Amino acid sequence: MELSQLKIFKTVADYGSISRAATQLHCVPSNITNRIKSLERELGVTLFNKKGRGLVISTAGEILLDYANQIILLSQEASRSLTPNSEPKGLLKIGSIESAAAGRLPKLLMKCRQHYPNLQIQLTIAQWPELIDAVINHNLDGAIIANDYPHADLSYTKISEETLVLVSPSTSGSFATQDEVAKECIYMWPLGCPYRKALETWLTQSTVPYKITTIGSYGTIISFIKAGLGISVMPESLFRQFENDPNITGHYVPGFSAVKNHIVWNKNSGSHRLRNIFLEILNLNNNRNP
Secondary structure, eight states, X not given: OOHHHHHHHHHXXXXXXXXXXXXXXXXXXXXXXXXXXXXXXXXXXXXXXXXXXXXXXXXHHHHHHHHHHHHHHHHHHHHHHHOTTSOOOEEEEEEEOHHHHHHTHHHHHHHHHHHOTTEEEEEEEOOHHHHHHHXXXXXXSEEEESSOOOOTTEEEEEEEEEOEEEXXXXXXXXXXXXXXXXXXXXXXXXXXXXXXXXHHHHHTTSOOOOOEEEOXXXXXXXXXXXXXXXXXXXXXXXXXXXXXXXXXXXXXXXTOOOEEEEEEEEGGGOOOHHHHHHHHHHHHHHHHOO
């Protein structure tokens, strides 16, 4: 069993397709097929089952994938450890919720590019449950989320604390009480969003009924607000991207709880030089811009 075989196997498992794995690995599909068949013969098991035009990993394949992830990570760690003083380069896979990606990450990524031009960052935008799952399964080196999720395989560090802003059309009045907010059309991210939870916690302090319409895109939410269709609550760092728009305005409502942003990584991935560099820049950036 060779490391190259395990990398091919993992790529097929990640993409569920020989052709997509071949595209990712820059080789012909027949080579992928032959390497997988060779690995199956060596191990005496079937690693994938056909489903339509794709592949589904088998029970034996799931077991091997867990070991493959660990072996690949260990080989990467060994390589990093042997060249500690070399210029940082390579691929760092980071995930982020949309609000952090729009509000805080642009300046951070620019600093990474300025200081480490050979560091390539692959950014995945998703909701926090998907990001957590990707970190647990070693598909991301780290992820920025707006809550914590206790898990035996995960480590967290707080990177910022977000003040929440109620955003409304510029023609709206004040929003100091639950009654004033509840009578409006409210647009928020889906259930589980910590900003939505903070708003709902505040609203339930009153007995007045309210209704929240779920929209999974801040860009769409902002468009609805600009059109005068309702209001929303979002982190201040995101609101700052739109505050000069004459069609919207922000309100700092007493009683809103701040939401902590964390970066999370898999503690089983060992020492990770590129991730550590990213953390250093992230902490420096947030110390200067709380």
